[in-house]
Amino acid sequence: MKVAFKYLCIGIAALNLLLWAGCKDANTVVDQNVEIINNNWAYTNKIKQAVNIDNEQVPYNLYLNLRVTADYKYSNLFVLVRQTNPDKKSSATRFEFKLANPDGEWLGQGSGNLYSYQIPFRLNYKFPAKGNYTIEIEQNMRDNPLHEISDVGLRVEKATDN
Numbered sequence: 234m235k236v237a238f239k240y241l242c243i244g245i246a247a248l249n250l251l252l253w254a255g256c257k258d259a260n261t262v263v264d265q266n267v268e269i270i271n272n273n274w275a276y277t278n279k280i281k282q283a284v285n286i287d288n289e290q291v292p293y294n295l296y297l298n299l300r301v302t303a304d305y306k307y308s309n310l311f312v313l314v315r316q317t318n319p320d321k322k323s324s325a326t327r328f329e330f331k332l333a334n335p336d337g338e339w340l341g342q343g344s345g346n347l348y349s350y351q352i353p354f355r356l357n358y359k360f361p362a363k364g365n366y367t368i369e370i371e372q373n374m375r376d377n378p379l380h381e382i383s384d385v386g387l388r389v390e391k392a393t394d395n
Contacts, residue, residue, distance in 0.1 A: 260393060262286070266298050266386030273378035274385065279315075280370040282387045291391055292357040297330060297370065298386035299350040301341070305381035308333035311373040314354065319364025327373060328354050347383055357392050 267280050286293075297312065310330045317323040330352045333339050341348035360366065368387055372379045 258390070260391040262293065262389040262391065264298070264386070264388045264390075266300075266384045268384050269382045272302060272381050272383055274372045274382040275378040276371060278372075278378075280385045280387070282368050282370075284366045284368055284387075284389050286360045286363055286366060289360050289363050292359050293355075294353060294388075294390050294392045295355040295358060295368075296388040296390075297328075297350070297352045297354055298384070298388055299330070299332075299341075299352065300347050300383040300385075301332065301350075302381040302383060303339070303343075303346045303348065305332070305348075307374070308335070308337070313371045313373045315369040315371070317367040317369070318360075319362055319366065330354075351388060 263282055263284050265282055269278065299310070301310075309332055311327060312330070313325050313327050315323055315325040330350070332341065332348070332350065339348045341350040343349075368389075370385060370387065372382070372385075
């Protein structure tokens with residue numbers, strides 16, 4: 234009886250693993266978030282993500298993943314995005330993301346006291362070469378640390394015609 238139960242548990246675990254693996258979007262290269270400790274995002278807390286590009290001819294969409302609390306005091310967010318290429322050359326671009334309307338209405342998806350965003354910052358972008366890239370996201374607001382930021386992350390996906 235114990236042996237049968239053991240095999241049943243192994244079978245259920247294997248089925249769950251197959252179902253989970255089947256749900257992953259084939260176009261997703263990276264989709265990772267980092268929790269910001271105590272909701273205080275300091276300049277020195279740069280969010281780094283490795284991205285492996287296997288085809289430089291394919292366009293990609295890059296998104297900032299962000300969660301803020303309802304107590305975040307601004308309607309926007311400035312970040313620096315630094316991209317280091319496989320040849321170790323790096324470049325930085327400053328982006329502004331609108332998070333709320335002028336009347337204070339949040340533009341993100343709300344759940345309790347948190348608002349989630351997945352904001353595009355490069356659409357149909359072609360990386361210059363195959364290889365391993367590092368993308369680093371740094372908050373670029375006047376406040377240091379920046380309060381009420383819960384999570385920050387990066388999503389990179391192959392662009393589709395849909």
